[in-house]
Amino acid sequence: MSKEILHDVSLRMGRRSFLKMAAIGASFGATAGFASSDSIRSATPTEIKDPYPGSKRVKTICSICSAGCGIVAEVHNGVWVRQDVAQDHPISEGSHCCKGIDQIDLVKSTQRIKYPLKKVAGKWQRISWDQAINEISTKMLKLRQENGPDVAMFMGSAKFNLQQSYYFSKFAAMWGTNNIDHVARI
Amino acid sequence: MANTWGYGAMTNHFGDIVGHSKAIFVIGANSAVANPIGFKHMLQAKDRNNAKLIVVDPVYTRSAAKADHYLRIRSGTDIALIYGILHVIFKNGWEDKQFIEQRTYGIEDVKKEAEKWTPEVASDVTGIPAEQIVQIATLLAKTKPATVVWALGITQHSVGSSNTRILPILQLVLGNMGKKGGGCNIIRGHDNVQGSTDMCNLADSLPGYYGLADGSWKHFAKGWGVDFEWIQKRFFEPKWMNAKGFSLAKWYQGVLQEEKTYSSSPIRALWIQGTGITSMSQTLKVKEALDKLDLLVIAEPFVNEAAVITDKKDDVYILPACTQFETEGSVTATNRSAQWRSKVIEPLYESKSDEQIMFEFAKKFGFYDEFVRGMMMGVKEGKIQQVKKDFVWPDDASDEIARIIKTIGLDGWTAKRLRKHQENWHMFDPITLEGKGPMKGEYYGLPWPCWNENHGGSPILYDVDTSVKEGGMGFRNRFGLEHNGVSQMADDKVTVKGSLVQGGYPEITKDNIEKVLGITLSDAEKALIGANWKVDYSGIIEKKCMEKGVAPYGNARARAIVWEFPDPVPMHREPIHSPRTDLVAKYPTYEDQKNNFRVEVKYKSEQQKQDWVKDFPTMIVSMRVVNLSGAGMLERTSKYLSHITPEMFANIHPDLALSYGIRDGEDMWLHAPHGTKIKVKAHHNVSVTPDRICLPYNFAGVFQGVDLSANYPEGTKPYTIGESSNIITNYGFDIITQISEYNAGLCRVEKA
Numbered sequence: 004m005s006k007e008i009l010h011d012v013s014l015r016m017g018r019r020s021f022l023k024m025a026a027i028g029a030s031f032g033a034t035a036g037f038a039s040s041d042s043i044r045s046a047t048p049t050e051i052k053d054p055y056p057g058s059k060r061v062k063t064i065c066s067i068c069s070a071g072c073g074i075v076a077e078v079h080n081g082v083w084v085r086q087d088v089a090q091d092h093p094i095s096e097g098s099h100c101c102k103g104i105d106q107i108d109l110v111k112s113t114q115r116i117k118y119p120l121k122k123v124a125g126k127w128q129r130i131s132w133d134q135a136i137n138e139i140s141t142k143m144l145k146l147r148q149e150n151g152p153d154v155a156m157f158m159g160s161a162k163f164n165l166q167q168s169y170y171f172s173k174f175a176a177m178w179g180t181n182n183i184d185h186v187a188r189i
Numbered sequence: 190m191a192n193t194w195g196y197g198a199m200t201n202h203f204g205d206i207v208g209h210s211k212a213i214f215v216i217g218a219n220s221a222v223a224n225p226i227g228f229k230h231m232l233q234a235k236d237r238n239n240a241k242l243i244v245v246d247p248v249y250t251r252s253a254a255k256a257d258h259y260l261r262i263r264s265g266t267d268i269a270l271i272y273g274i275l276h277v278i279f280k281n282g283w284e285d286k287q288f289i290e291q292r293t294y295g296i297e298d299v300k301k302e303a304e305k306w307t308p309e310v311a312s313d314v315t316g317i318p319a320e321q322i323v324q325i326a327t328l329l330a331k332t333k334p335a336t337v338v339w340a341l342g343i344t345q346h347s348v349g350s351s352n353t354r355i356l357p358i359l360q361l362v363l364g365n366m367g368k369k370g371g372g373c374n375i376i377r378g379h380d381n382v383q384g385s386t387d388m389c390n391l392a393d394s395l396p397g398y399y400g401l402a403d404g405s406w407k408h409f410a411k412g413w414g415v416d417f418e419w420i421q422k423r424f425f426e427p428k429w430m431n432a433k434g435f436s437l438a439k440w441y442q443g444v445l446q447e448e449k450t451y452s453s454s455p456i457r458a459l460w461i462q463g464t465g466i467t468s469m470s471q472t473l474k475v476k477e478a479l480d481k482l483d484l485l486v487i488a489e490p491f492v493n494e495a496a497v498i499t500d501k502k503d504d505v506y507i508l509p510a511c512t513q514f515e516t517e518g519s520v521t522a523t524n525r526s527a528q529w530r531s532k533v534i535e536p537l538y539e540s541k542s543d544e545q546i547m548f549e550f551a552k553k554f555g556f557y558d559e560f561v562r563g564m565m566m567g568v569k570e571g572k573i574q575q576v577k578k579d580f581v582w583p584d585d586a587s588d589e590i591a592r593i594i595k596t597i598g599l600d601g602w603t604a605k606r607l608r609k610h611q612e613n614w615h616m617f618d619p620i621t622l623e624g625k626g627p628m629k630g631e632y633y634g635l636p637w638p639c640w641n642e643n644h645g646g647s648p649i650l651y652d653v654d655t656s657v658k659e660g661g662m663g664f665r666n667r668f669g670l671e672h673n674g675v676s677q678m679a680d681d682k683v684t685v686k687g688s689l690v691q692g693g694y695p696e697i698t699k700d701n702i703e704k705v706l707g708i709t710l711s712d713a714e715k716a717l718i719g720a721n722w723k724v725d726y727s728g729i730i731e732k733k734c735m736e737k738g739v740a741p742y743g744n745a746r747a748r749a750i751v752w753e754f755p756d757p758v759p760m761h762r763e764p765i766h767s768p769r770t771d772l773v774a775k776y777p778t779y780e781d782q783k784n785n786f787r788v789e790v791k792y793k794s795e796q797q798k799q800d801w802v803k804d805f806p807t808m809i810v811s812m813r814v815v816n817l818s819g820a821g822m823l824e825r826t827s828k829y830l831s832h833i834t835p836e837m838f839a840n841i842h843p844d845l846a847l848s849y850g851i852r853d854g855e856d857m858w859l860h861a862p863h864g865t866k867i868k869v870k871a872h873h874n875v876s877v878t879p880d881r882i883c884l885p886y887n888f889a890g891v892f893q894g895v896d897l898s899a900n901y902p903e904g905t906k907p908y909t910i911g912e913s914s915n916i917i918t919n920y921g922f923d924i925i926t927q928i929s930e931y932n933a934g935l936c937r938v939e940k941a
Contacts, residue, residue: 061531061532061533062611062612062614063514063530063531063533064520064528064530065380066513066514066520066530067379067380067818068223068224068226068379068380069376069377069378069379069380069381069383069522069523070203070224070522070523071522071523071526071528072226073528073614076514076533078533078534081534082534083514083533083534089614091614092614093204093614093615093617093618093619093633094203094204094226094522094526094619094633096619098225098226098229099226100224100225100226100815101225101815101816101830102815102816102817102824103226105824105829106514109512109823109826109827110514110515110533110534111537112826114491114492114904114905114907115491115540115826115905116489116491116507116508116509116510116538116540116902116905117509117537117538117539117904118509118538118539119507119508119539120507120902121505121506121507122496122501122504122505122506123502123503124502124503125502127902127903132539132541132549135506135508136550137553139550140553142483142484142504143484143550143554144553146457146458146483146484150453150454150455150457151454152423152424153429153452153454154454154455155456155458155459156434156443156459156460157462158437158460158461158462158463158464159385159390159463159464160379160385160462160464161378161379161380161382161385161463162379162513163381163388163390163462163463163543164381164384164516164519164583165381165387165388165518165519165520165521165527165587165590166519166582166583166586166590167516167518167542167543167544167547168384168385168388168390169396169589169590170560171388171547172390172395172396173413173560173563174547174550174551174560176395176420176423177551177554177559177560178423178554178556179423179424179425180424180429181392181393181401181429181430181432181433182392182434182435182440182443182452182456183390183391183392183434184390184392184434184436184437184440185385185391185437185463185464186378186379186437186464186465186468187382187385187390187391
């Protein structure tokens with residue numbers, strides 16, 4: 004498969020389904036791709052200048068510390084392909100620490116939680132979102148019925164964005180408790 | 190800090206340090222590794238202004254390595270040091286008399302306490318040579334402007350809330366407040382900890398520090414478009430709505446109930462969305478509480494070690510939350526600037542954003558309609574009401590926040606403006622944050638208070654030489670009009686630039702607005718106006734104030750006496766577990782606390798239970814490492830970052846280590862007074878003295894010598910695991926905020 008074909012197929016199919024297909028076809032692709040060096044075509048002048056033609060550069064903010072450094076994320080067909088410093092950002096002015104420059108790897112870390120999990124008799128089981136939401140809400144509501152809303156403690160996050168953080172406070176309030184905190188460490 | 194002058198936040202900003210600070214006094218912060226880009230600004234100030242960098246720390250940190258002056262302090266004696274410095278300042282008449290006279294209240298009481306703290310007395314308590322205290326006091330008095338910088342080394346003490354008051358007092362005495370290059374530059378930790386604090390994911394307040402009184406709930410009920418009575422009925426009884434909940438520091442007693450608790454129910458369910466469990470102290474108690482829970486729900490991008498340290502076999506759920514790059518919203522930088530964080534990619538795998546998770550459960554819990562209605566509200570004809578039938582996240586949530594949170598002036602933080610600041614971030618000056626070209630008249634990120642949709646934000650708090658329109662203001666009037674017969678308003682001579690009201694004035698209310706501003710309201714305005722500036726949805730108070738160049742929150746005095754605290758003037762009190770038994774007798778801690786955040790807290794009874802230092806002779810201090818933050822949940826899943834510190838360790842002076850027969854790189858046990866222990870690598874290191882060790886707190890996955898690898902769900906175990914130092918963090922909590930005393934305590938070293 005040439006890069007152009009990859010590009011087009013992924014655009015038409017959307018990233019998730021494309022990735023699924025790519026995974027299925029991986030063994031076939033590897034064999035075909037590396038069997039003979041004759042099949043490598045010349046890189047186009049555009050590619051030499053920019054390996055990810057058509058990618059977009061997204062301005063965003065580091066999620067590590069409160070200094071608030073700028074990040075320029077390069078996204079190609081829905082995949083975060085490169086992280087660049089933001090030279091023109093008024094706080095970081097192109098700087099990054101070792102944690103900040105690693106944000107792209109954080110997102111793509113293989114150790115992410117990939118699907119809902121439930122511990123049953125000491126063993127982790129993969130479950131669906133529907134099952135997770137149904138079981139958890141049934142159990143939460145049962146406890147609330149038995150003991151009242153102060154039966155639960157809610158821990159939010161200094162890693163929430165502002166809107167999530169505000170909504171988490173509202174979430175606990177509407178559940179009916181002031182048992183809410185997070186690592187603000189004030 | 191908020192109790193001194195109204196707001197608890199960084200008063201200036203990093204660029205301002207570069208541009209204007211002549212001296213930088215860093216105490217309880219190791220920015221060189223915790224916020225390297227923040228620290229870069231201090232180094233630039235050194236280069237450009239020849240600014241003197243002073244670092245006070247129990248450990249010779251990487252920040253200290255760059256300092257002109259390093260003061261090695263004994264943990265938990267910051268108040269004694271500052272009094273020592275104040276003693277020298279007052280003795281020589283170096284205080285800023287005009288500033289004190291015109292803009293503060295109660296400094297006389299501070300002066301009286303400072304009289305006791307000669308450099309020699311302060312030296313005995315802190316371990317810092319008396320000559321060095323005199324030297325630094327002289328430097329600070331002669332070098333203006335100076336900024337004071339601190340972080341968690343100051344707050345994480347049983348006297349944390351006094352610590353955060355004595356440093357502002359120092360700056361008031363020096364007249365460094367409200368000045369370029371001065372101020373109190375508190376460096377916050379996580380990326381949005383300023384924002385999440387402002388939004389009060391806290392047990393003692395509604396968002397915006399509104400507190401928990403009925404009046405505050407009513408304000409929010411209006412903004413959310415729900416009946417106050419409906420919310421009230423959501424609580425067990427109305428009184429629990431006004432009572433602080435359990436805090437992060439001692440929630441586990443809500444489960445275990447070993448110490449006396451005061452709540453309508455024991456805690457049986459724990460719901461975590463983004464708080465590393467091992468960043469809390471008393472980790473063994475936390476584990477026991479987790480084991481006893483009926484239900485544990487965790488939503489995280491990476492495994493939260495709450496799921497790992499517990500032996501709980503059933504009813505533990507982990508939901509995949511996406512990272513911040515897979516959703517969208519704003520974050521508040523440490524300097525109160527809002528920054529829009531765009532979504533980079535769609536959520537990976539089966540992960541959902543945190544807001545999506547809340548929405549799903551709000552539906553199941555039966556309050557979804559009420560939950561999201563706030564996003565469809567608006568102010569029409571001066572009244573708050575529902576104005577549309579649908580919402581767009583996160584823009585409508587941003588606008589909802591701007592509509593409701595007036596206390597810290599988020600009025601101007603609409604999504605549209607925040608997006609515009611991101612698009613144009615190249616148009617702002619890094620030193621002053623001033624916008625240029627199309628962004629002229631605004632400061633980068635609209636640092637709060639940003640009083641309305643046309644206001645440009647306030648980069649430097651309490652600056653009376655700048656008009657309110659351009660970000661100036663006096664101190665906030667938050668503590669009443671008078672105390673002991675003394676007016677709490679700023680002096681008649683302190684007129685905020687451009688203000689048509691001369692001198693100090695109170696916070697603006699419906700009742701005083703006409704008198705203070707010298708205006709007459711129309712009947713229509715009178716019918717619409719809210720009770721005071723904090724709850725006035727009509728916007729009339731803010732509008733009238735701006736017309737007169739007046740800050741809605743008043744122009745008052747900063748106070749050195751906080752009369753509702755156990756120590757109205759900050760007092761040195763020895764840590765709960767102090768290495769100086771002789772000083773415990775002289776400077777004992779507080780009486781035991783009956784009920785704070787629904788649980789009793791031991792002070793004196795714990796401190797004086799036994800002569801702790803006999804069995805636990807070595808001090809423990811927490812430290813930061815450049816590659817990890819918080820509980821390390823995030824960075825330990827990075828191959829590159831975890832490689833820098835592949836295992837948990839403690840820095841120990843070779844003299845101390847070898848006295849126990851521990852060679853460099855060997856394992857050692859550290860035992861805590863409450864009977865817990867951890868096994869860590871000994872790193873011989875001379876950054877610590879032989880009386881103390883220091884250790885990072887960012888590890889988990891090994892518990893008192895037991896490897897918990899088998900407890901991680903398949904494929905989620907980080908590259909590095911290790912003992913959490915918080916297993917041995919000693920008992921001790923701040924008297925007001927209940928933050929744990931992470932930064933003072935004792936241990937016993939043993940060869941493993």
